[in-house]
Amino acid sequence: MSYLNNPAIVMDNGTGLTKLGFAGNDSPSWIFPTAIATSQGSQSTSSSKKLDTSMNMSNTNYSSSTTATGATSTGTGTNKNSYYAKSTSATAFDNLSSNVLLSNNLAGKRGTEDLDFYIGNEALIASQGPSYSLSYPIKHGQIENWDHMERFWENSIFKYLRVEPEDHYFLLTEPPLNPPENREQVAEIFFESFNCAGLYIAVQAVLALAASWTSSKVIDRSLTGTVIDSGDGVTHVIPVAEGYVIGSAIKNIPIAGRDITLFIQSLLRERGEQDTSLKTAERIKQEYCYVCPDIVKEFNKFDRNPEKFAQFVVENKERTSKKIIDIGYERFLAPEIFFNPEIASSDFLTPLPTLVDQTIQACPIDVRKGLYNNIVLSGGSTMFKDFGRRLQRDLKSIVNNRIAQNERLTGTKSTGVDVSVISHRKQRNAVWFGGSLLAQTAEFRGYCHTKQDYEEYGPEIVRNFSLFNMV
């Protein structure tokens, strides 16, 4: 009973970024790459020792400033600020050296390799040194490496969230079409390793729908709609009817954030810019790219007013050297990949609006209307300016063409279909935010499976969770 007042924990582990936080908050408390840097064992002992001692030296002053009282504290420096800031990138991090890491003093000890690891931004930093190798335990939304994932969670809970899992309920998310065996594995870890008080596993798309309720465009709080979730690795189009995912109709595109970044990088390389790192490409993507209504016109516009070409300045950490990078057509060309995939890929050619249309057409006829007029965007890669507007326009024209054709063929007048794409403020972390909304309700605990349930029935209990019907 003691955990009655403790907030539930909401965890959304994405392919690229992990979003962690407490139910009731309006944004995740931590956003960092779903990455883990593990010790490479004893092959490179000599070099790892060196790194370790250098880390030790620089760390003594770092840790004393955090543990000592204000009287002896020397201030925490600016490095730390950026280090704890929320990430928007899964692969790049400010070029800090591994010196800012707290030493774990483990590299020299034998038999403790399993404890010698870092997660999140610390992992990106650590992997710059020779003794750690970086891996991403989630591929295409699904957990691939359970050993790494278990340790990733363990560290997220104790170090980042600072909670005793016994005292809290957890809401986790899963990708569409997650095999039930994976759910069971998750339950095993959360109940047996962590003894968490209660667990709910929600489908990401359903949470994204719930998150769209904050938008003023949404009038009725229904769980029917089409979710377009575009993150780092894949873009899913998921139809949901009354809270149930229509699994047979789900479609995905192998184009998402990472591919767009790579495309920008290749353009930068072709032009021979001074800095063609992934990090730069990613920043250009997030700060300068937008979706245009018509690319031919946009090309002409750029040719007429060259001032539309922005410039991007990369400074190194000490602000001593500057590199100036020109930004060209990639400003609108990069997100165009969603609408004209042939620009960047040769094996996948269906534009996103067509795919959305195909998805909805594959659903039972009586829900199609609801699916067309509640198309909800979610995930970092839908954040491009005017993404929703373009999608709505293209999709509308596909739908209208079909209706016109039908009317010609059958001679009857159609009532028309209302296509509406919903963008909202919480779109970027929509899945997490939806989780936060659901988990803060008074009923939430009733929908969870508790540790007692788990012990009584075993892992297969998590194959079913009842749906929230919140109004």
Place this chain on the structure above:
Amino acid sequence: MLHLPTNNTLLEATLIELNEAWLNNAPLVVDRIVSDFDHTTLHLLTPDNENRQWVYLSIVLMTWSSLCKCSNEEFLLRYIQSKFDKYNNDSDNSNIIEILPKNQTVQGYNLTLRLDISKLNNQSITDLSLLKTHIMSYPFQLSFQKFNQLSAMEVAPSNDAVSTYRMQYREDENIYIQPSNDRITVIFETIFNDETDKIFSKVFLQEFVDSRKRNRSIQSAPQVLFSNTPPREIINITTNQNKDVDSKFITFVLFPRHFSNDEIQFKTICKLLQFRHYFHYHIKCSKAFMHSRMRFRVNNFIKVLNRAKFDSNDDEENGTSSGQLDDKRRTITGRKLVY
């Protein structure tokens, strides 16, 4: 990684974010929950949309009422305020960090601090992120004072002069602090609900007690004792009437060298207050390790099993229609017949 920071890094990060936003002329409005171990919840709130310079930082701890009983709430509040007074010596009379009077405390919290977000600096932010530690250091501070009193006495104090401070930091779990004239005894009462945890904890605690004997380099660390029954220091005051719970008692014996000056005192307090978190964290880590070994074993077994399977591809070469027929034509050990 094993290291758990002493301070609340999330609180720190949030305060830095607020402060930077203010300095960049884009002050934020917040209403956020931050959590900490042992049923502690912190809350950051901008009370007035128009005046975003002020932010309320509230905290609720399970151990609050037992802390108040160590002396009384007023002294406790004064003690907490004293931890932040050094930031308030501004010439104008509005304080940067100030405890709000009881009737203005945000509902549901034990204590509300009003922060002037515009005037925070790295040092005060770090100190604020240690708020929980500062609050829970109160009975330790009382014990240090008491120790000084007792040790200055000519004759050894009688038993009834001994006072014990109790911090109930979780349900059925307590920290007892007992100063005497030559030492301070800190006793953790802890329980494990999970069966696996119980076994792990036994091994861990035994190792913990033994490590001091084995390792010469940590001889100056406090002595650690472990028992399943209440040690005699607290036999009269353990409130745990519930006989079903099997509590474990871990005793740390602090000698004057462990609290000889402010800095060492604070370090000692931090380490002790982290003890339970580390203990439980390490048990979880060990379980995770066991799990990964188990997965490794299972994978190996599956490989062996797969090797023992018949290769069904051989059949398909003959075409699928005749494959079914051929299936039946096998030797007794299952080898396929070759015509």
